[in-house]
Amino acid sequence: MLFARTTNYPSRGFWIGGLLAATVAVGLPSAGRAQTLDRVRSAAAVKLGYDPNARPFSFKDEGDNAAGYSITLCTQVANELKGELGRTDLVIEWIPLSEDAAYRAVQDQSIDLFCGAEPITLTRRKEVSFSIPIFPSGTGALLSVSAPLALREVLTYGQPSDRPIWRGSPARTLLEHKTFSPIAGTTSEGWLSERIKTFQLSATVTPVSTYDQGIESVLNGSSNVVFGDLPLLLDAAARSENSSNLIVLKRHFTYEPLGLVLARYDEDFRLVVDRALSGAYRSEDFRALFTEWFGPPDKSVVTFFRQAALPE
Numbered sequence: 310m311l312f313a314r315t316t317n318y319p320s321r322g323f324w325i326g327g328l329l330a331a332t333v334a335v336g337l338p339s340a341g342r343a344q345t346l347d348r349v350r351s352a353a354a355v356k357l358g359y360d361p362n363a364r365p366f367s368f369k370d371e372g373d374n375a376a377g378y379s380i381t382l383c384t385q386v387a388n389e390l391k392g393e394l395g396r397t398d399l400v401i402e403w404i405p406l407s408e409d410a411a412y413r414a415v416q417d418q419s420i421d422l423f424c425g426a427e428p429i430t431l432t433r434r435k436e437v438s439f440s441i442p443i444f445p446s447g448t449g450a451l452l453s454v455s456a457p458l459a460l461r462e463v464l465t466y467g468q469p470s471d472r473p474i475w476r477g478s479p480a481r482t483l484l485e486h487k488t489f490s491p492i493a494g495t496t497s498e499g500w501l502s503e504r505i506k507t508f509q510l511s512a513t514v515t516p517v518s519t520y521d522q523g524i525e526s527v528l529n530g531s532s533n534v535v536f537g538d539l540p541l542l543l544d545a546a547a548r549s550e551n552s553s554n555l556i557v558l559k560r561h562f563t564y565e566p567l568g569l570v571l572a573r574y575d576e577d578f579r580l581v582v583d584r585a586l587s588g589a590y591r592s593e594d595f596r597a598l599f600t601e602w603f604g605p606p607d608k609s610v611v612t613f614f615r616q617a618a619l620p621e
Contacts, residue, residue, distance in 0.1 A: 345421050345571070345578035346394065354400040355390055357383050358420035361405040362519065365544045365602040366426035366444070366567070375403040375424075378602040382443055382589060383424035383569065389585035408494060412436055415572050422582065423570035426538060428496050430565070438575070439568035440582045445613045447561035448497045449539030451546060453527045454554050456534075459483050464534065465558050488513045490526050492537035500563055501536050520545035528554060536562070540603060566617075583619055590618040 349355045359367040359375050370376040384401070391399045404420055408427070414420040415437050428446065429439045450464055463483050489505075491498040493516040505512050515532060517523040520542065523535035528551055535542070539561060546555040569586075571579060589595055595614070599606050606614075 345418075345575050346390075346581070348418065349390060349399070349421060350394045350396060353396055353398055354402055355387050355422070356402045356404055356420045357387070358404045358406045358411050358414055358423040358425075359383070360408060360411065360423075360425035363426045363541065364548075365540065367424055369405065375405075378598070379424040379426065379443065379569070381598055382586060383422060385589050386422065386569070386582050386585040389581055389588070393581050411570065415570055418572070421571070421578070425570070426541065426567050427570050428538075428565035429568045430496065434573075436573075437570050438573045438579060439570060440579065441586055441619060442566035442568050442613075442617050443586065444540065444567040445564070445610060446538050446540055446567045447565045448500055448536055448563040449542045449561065450558045451523065451527060451535040451537070451542045452533070452556050452558070453530075454556055456527075456556070457483075460487075460533070461556065461558070465560055485511050486513075487533040488515055488531065490515050490517045490523055490532040490535045492516070492520060492523060492535070492541075493518055495537055496563070496565055497536040497538070521549075524549050524551070524555065538565075566613075584621075587618040587620075590614045 357375075359377075359380060361367065361369045361375075363377070363379075365377055366379040367375065367377040380403075387399065387401050391397055404414070406414055406420070406423070408425065411420070411423045411425065412433075415423055423437075426444070426446070427433070427439070429442065433439075452461060452464075460483050489501055489512055491501045491514065498516055501514060504510075505514065515526070517526055517532075517535065520535075520537060523532070523537065524545060526532035527535055539557070542557050546552055546557050549555060569582060571582060589598075596606065599610070599614075
């Protein structure tokens with residue numbers, strides 16, 4: 310008979326065991342993926358991605374080589390890997406990538422670590438994981454020296470931190486009908502849109518693709534203020550031919566620590582990365598490294614790295 314009962318069905322225990330196995334597989338998406346340490350040991354090479362347009366964190370120098378603050382830290386991670394894996398012959402492969410491409414490259418294992426200037430956010434942690442923080446960054450603002458003094462003052466000082474700085478007169482009046490340019494794709498873009506919406510400002514938001522483009526927009530008057538990562542704004546302004554005509558406000562509008570980017574579900578590799586960074590922060594040479602790219606650290610920065618370093 311077509312629907313005759315047979316005795317060839319798997320046992321109930323078989324079905325339960327299979328269900329449990331499937332559940333575990335779903336809960337641990339990395340179980341079938343090669344772990345980073347095994348992959349690096351086998352290849353005798355570590356693939357380090359970097360953003361060539363994120364100076365002073367990462368960029369290409371005159372010899373077309375990877376350079377910058379994050380590059381130096383990633384080099385120290387590679388040295389830690391040599392000791393961890395017992396591979397003194399470990400080769401470093403530097404791979405330039407845009408931010409969008411970098412996240413995909415980390416996820417599909419095209420690179421082992423991304424060395425740039427990436428804010429550690431909960432939204433981004435849905436896609437990738439991060440090292441301990443490498444820099445206390447946040448959103449900053451750049452203006453032309455010809456910008457009204459009142460505008461500079463309200464952006465610099467505003468109201469006390471427990472009250473919105475963009476609400477009420479005269480602050481609101483000074484910010485109305487202005488053009489603000491966030492760096493596209495950065496957290497500054499979302500933050501600016503949210504501020505304008507929350508305080509119902511009649512302002513125009515015109516994103517720019519690069520920091521150099523942002524500088525050009527304030528110099529030619531098409532934008533009143535450019536918002537972006539503060540250390541990148543400082544570096545772009547310092548390198549500009551018109552640096553004397555630019556002002557970067559000494560204020561963080563947001564607090565966004567930066568980190569190195571690695572794949573999720575790989576705690577063994579993350580442990581090596583965090584150990585290398587913690588050792589670097591405790592090293593007597595770290596102050597010189599920081600000063601090379603950002604100037605002498607103040608007390609708050611010293612405290613930041615002291616707290617970021619993990620004990621053994």
